[in-house]
Amino acid sequence: MNRLALDMPVVGECTVGDCAYNAHHSCQARAITVGAGIHPGCDTFLAATPHSRDAGRHAGVGACKVAACEHNEDYECGAQQIAVGRDGDGACCLTFRRRAPVQPDSRERKRAAD
Numbered sequence: 001m002n003r004l005a006l007d008m009p010v011v012g013e014c015t016v017g018d019c020a021y022n023a024h025h026s027c028q029a030r031a032i033t034v035g036a037g038i039h040p041g042c043d044t045f046l047a048a049t050p051h052s053r054d055a056g057r058h059a060g061v062g063a064c065k066v067a068a069c070e071h072n073e074d075y076e077c078g079a080q081q082i083a084v085g086r087d088g089d090g091a092c093c094l095t096f097r098r099r100a101p102v103q104p105d106s107r108e109r110k111r112a113a114d
């Protein structure tokens, strides 16, 4: 097997115990993919048994499609680490922070007022 050494954010904790990748509140996937649009759901969540064996590792965040998050840059996560938790029947990124709306600059405001 080829090995890659990549810098990526770590899934520091995942409390979704019924996910196949979860062992002792730690995600054992190599990397996860998060969300789409404005919803930071964990796309890697898999409700299944038996669970992964505890490989003693933390997953990385390989990709995140939530451009609306302030940690997101070019569809990649820039946070140091994230936490994942329960979201309905699935899982979501709890570190998500909605990006502040872009304010129109003063020229655009003046044009709109004219």
Ligand code: SF4
Pocket (backbone or CB within 6 Å): 034, 035, 040, 061, 064, 065, 066, 069, 070, 071, 072, 073, 076, 077, 078, 079, 082, 093, 094, 095, 096, 097
């Ligand atoms: S913190 Fe933001 S950018 Fe990082 S995985 Fe969560 S939703 Fe995506």
